[in-house]
Amino acid sequence: MRCNVVAVxxxxxxxxxxxxxxxxxxxxxxxxxxxxxxxxxxxxxxDRLERLxxxxxxxxxxxxxxxxxxxxxxxxxxxxxxxxxxxxxxxxEGVATTIRDLFAARGRAMAPNNLRQAMVPHGxxxxxxxxxxxxxxxxxxxxxxxxxxxYAVPGVPHEMVDMIERAVVPDLCRRAxxxxxxxxxxxxxxxxxESGLNQRLDGVIADLDxxxxxxxxxxxxxxxxxxxxxxxxxxxxxQAVVLLDHWESVVREEVGEHVYGVDxxxxxxxxxxxxxxxxxxxxxxxxxxxxxxxxxxxxVPGASDVLRGSVVSYASEVKFDLLGVPDGPVxxxxxxxxxxxxxxRVLGSDVGLSLTGVAGPAEQxxxxxxxxxxxxxxxxxxxxxTVRMPGQRRQMRELSVITAFDLLRRHCS
Amino acid sequence: MRCNVVAVxxxxxxxxxxxxxxxxxxxxxxxxxxxxxxxxxxxxxxDRLERLxxxxxxxxxxxxxxxxxxxxxxxxxxxxxxxxxxxxxxxxEGVATTIRDLFAARGRAMAPNNLRQAMVPHGxxxxxxxxxxxxxxxxxxxxxxxxxxxYAVPGVPHEMVDMIERAVVPDLCRRAxxxxxxxxxxxxxxxxxESGLNQRLDGVIADLDxxxxxxxxxxxxxxxxxxxxxxxxxxxxxQAVVLLDHWESVVREEVGEHVYGVDxxxxxxxxxxxxxxxxxxxxxxxxxxxxxxxxxxxxVPGASDVLRGSVVSYASEVKFDLLGVPDGPVxxxxxxxxxxxxxxRVLGSDVGLSLTGVAGPAEQxxxxxxxxxxxxxxxxxxxxxTVRMPGQRRQMRELSVITAFDLLRRHCS
Numbered sequence: 001m002r003c004n005v006v007a008v009x010x011x012x013x014x015x016x017x018x019x020x021x022x023x024x025x026x027x028x029x030x031x032x033x034x035x036x037x038x039x040x041x042x043x044x045x046x047d048r049l050e051r052l053x054x055x056x057x058x059x060x061x062x063x064x065x066x067x068x069x070x071x072x073x074x075x076x077x078x079x080x081x082x083x084x085x086x087x088x089x090x091x092x093e094g095v096a097t098t099i100r101d102l103f104a105a106r107g108r109a110m111a112p113n114n115l116r117q118a119m120v121p122h123g124x125x126x127x128x129x130x131x132x133x134x135x136x137x138x139x140x141x142x143x144x145x146x147x148x149x150x151y152a153v154p155g156v157p158h159e160m161v162d163m164i165e166r167a168v169v170p171d172l173c174r175r176a177x178x179x180x181x182x183x184x185x186x187x188x189x190x191x192x193x194e195s196g197l198n199q200r201l202d203g204v205i206a207d208l209d210x211x212x213x214x215x216x217x218x219x220x221x222x223x224x225x226x227x228x229x230x231x232x233x234x235x236x237x238x239q240a241v242v243l244l245d246h247w248e249s250v251v252r253e254e255v256g257e258h259v260y261g262v263d264x265x266x267x268x269x270x271x272x273x274x275x276x277x278x279x280x281x282x283x284x285x286x287x288x289x290x291x292x293x294x295x296x297x298x299x300v301p302g303a304s305d306v307l308r309g310s311v312v313s314y315a316s317e318v319k320f321d322l323l324g325v326p327d328g329p330v331x332x333x334x335x336x337x338x339x340x341x342x343x344x345r346v347l348g349s350d351v352g353l354s355l356t357g358v359a360g361p362a363e364q365x366x367x368x369x370x371x372x373x374x375x376x377x378x379x380x381x382x383x384x385x386t387v388r389m390p391g392q393r394r395q396m397r398e399l400s401v402i403t404a405f406d407l408l409r410r411h412c413s
Numbered sequence: 414m415r416c417n418v419v420a421v422x423x424x425x426x427x428x429x430x431x432x433x434x435x436x437x438x439x440x441x442x443x444x445x446x447x448x449x450x451x452x453x454x455x456x457x458x459x460d461r462l463e464r465l466x467x468x469x470x471x472x473x474x475x476x477x478x479x480x481x482x483x484x485x486x487x488x489x490x491x492x493x494x495x496x497x498x499x500x501x502x503x504x505x506e507g508v509a510t511t512i513r514d515l516f517a518a519r520g521r522a523m524a525p526n527n528l529r530q531a532m533v534p535h536g537x538x539x540x541x542x543x544x545x546x547x548x549x550x551x552x553x554x555x556x557x558x559x560x561x562x563x564y565a566v567p568g569v570p571h572e573m574v575d576m577i578e579r580a581v582v583p584d585l586c587r588r589a590x591x592x593x594x595x596x597x598x599x600x601x602x603x604x605x606x607e608s609g610l611n612q613r614l615d616g617v618i619a620d621l622d623x624x625x626x627x628x629x630x631x632x633x634x635x636x637x638x639x640x641x642x643x644x645x646x647x648x649x650x651x652q653a654v655v656l657l658d659h660w661e662s663v664v665r666e667e668v669g670e671h672v673y674g675v676d677x678x679x680x681x682x683x684x685x686x687x688x689x690x691x692x693x694x695x696x697x698x699x700x701x702x703x704x705x706x707x708x709x710x711x712x713v714p715g716a717s718d719v720l721r722g723s724v725v726s727y728a729s730e731v732k733f734d735l736l737g738v739p740d741g742p743v744x745x746x747x748x749x750x751x752x753x754x755x756x757x758r759v760l761g762s763d764v765g766l767s768l769t770g771v772a773g774p775a776e777q778x779x780x781x782x783x784x785x786x787x788x789x790x791x792x793x794x795x796x797x798x799t800v801r802m803p804g805q806r807r808q809m810r811e812l813s814v815i816t817a818f819d820l821l822r823r824h825c826s
Contacts, residue, residue, distance in 0.1 A: 298703025
């Protein structure tokens, strides 16, 4: 089964918006074992979209068309698919009612053009909308004696993901003769390279290759670290989960200390949860990261029951005067430890975490660009470490944030 | 002249990396007045890449192929283009010498496979590499009796942009019969909607439509605000700059107070420069933004000569105890002003800027989600304001950062 992807929108071609939807769809298709060989971007122009759909359908069994389902005159996906199918668009009263109800529930007047979204190509199946106004479509197409299918999903990312997971991937699996269900689980790791993980998991990968189910894939994910994704096929979701539970524990035996979370966990949500369980409050003292550590923690709703705050001590005098760092080089383990202690005292926290380092462009205190000193004080340990980071200013700072979170995680687990 | 774009890389189809290069190329082509109707992503597979190139060349006068020029066995762009041209690849000793010299200059041993990058399709012109090892290529192709051209550029973003600007766009313009040069200038604005800017610039746009040169375009750019881009054509760059200078001043007459910067300026670089000119140091007190304001300012090299630091007072007690905020609701203008004063005192700064608000999920102090109070104290003013922000937690926080920067900018100009 080969399914290609078409992203629709002139703003994508002009570079006003980066098309991230195709990448997400490609990732979901790959996880379900469906090949995707070409992805297209095309503008809001019916002639070109129609021609592209016809050409693309000679290359693939299925297409996901993303975007162009809204209410305005430049939303032309419905019209283009109907033309390729050779059928008229028909008003669907069920969809129309849903749209009217949605506006009523929000207490807003509905502009009449919203009912364009209730037009459905004859013979297509509606994917009910649960988050917005435009429904998705499953459209059978006969091309050159072959049965093909075109899926239309909205361009709004969370509406798109919902429909891909709920309707498109299951429908594709059915058409591919897949009778069961597919469930994935992603273990998120930090602290080991792809080749390092690969080596540790050599035996597990050989066993999985033999068994054929679940499959295991590595995904390098930048600031999210290396992900290890297990994808299981089974007759029921419950059976898939049993399989995943077993193989997750096998993987954890080899790389367990590097696994910081599963699926929707983030490094910051995990750190906050570990501190919450211990009943420890957190205070930060940041120099090189300039507030980024606090910024990421406070992105998590409910961070306030753990995080007291942060002293961003960018000027050295703030380190000396407010945090009580003794005179001497400020990029040092001694300064880092004093900053952590200062954070506990000034912010009234149980745990103090500090970062001081050199992001560049120039060296500082005789330390090269990329130097990071971390200080950590908990009710149980006083710890300090120095790391050399690769990369330019921004990369060095981002990497410092994660490195500090990972250290905190390992000391609170 | 129509130029389509092909991004090459299996990791793009699998969603492991989002293809941002095509968007950047599309933006540069649009600025030069060159149409781009379809953009493709294809994997590292020579058969598929070859077939795609042949098909795509029936739809466009030119193609930019991005990626697949590296030294490894899955870099197949050179081979595929040569096959479509119907010519052999030939070793280019000039390119080989450049690659060898680059490794020697970095003191690294060169693996022999790097010389794959010196293979050039017979009849192609090399775009010299100035930042990496793989050169770009300009490849004439004859398709169905028409002369077409395929440009190959590396997938590394800064190498790609350099070659697009330096070689690809000028070559396309020459082929399009454009004899002069094209120069763009982007005015960055904050504080007025696209329709608002449009209305203010109604007369200017009418004059420009009449004159035909330069052209004016609006680009909605999220946290960068609305951009107004002027693109001038002239015989020489110097003449284009004269044109741009004139029309920039005309645009500024209508929307000047909303223009915060030009081209590479960012809101944070502009704010730091304004403070630097005044000789004022800055201290921050952040609650709702949790360190994001400091985090963005410290992204700019040299921020340390202006920014003293930030007190991220996430817990209310930190506001009371450290910043000296009086008892009472902490989401209020009074609290914001006290926080700004506390920042000046605790951090020893000339200017204090504070943010307190409600990012959600729940309301606080009787204030709805989206409330933002900003406090600003400079040697010349004490100012406080309350704004209602749209959006979810993350959007509300990001918007708060920019809103505070914009307020600071307007009071330091």
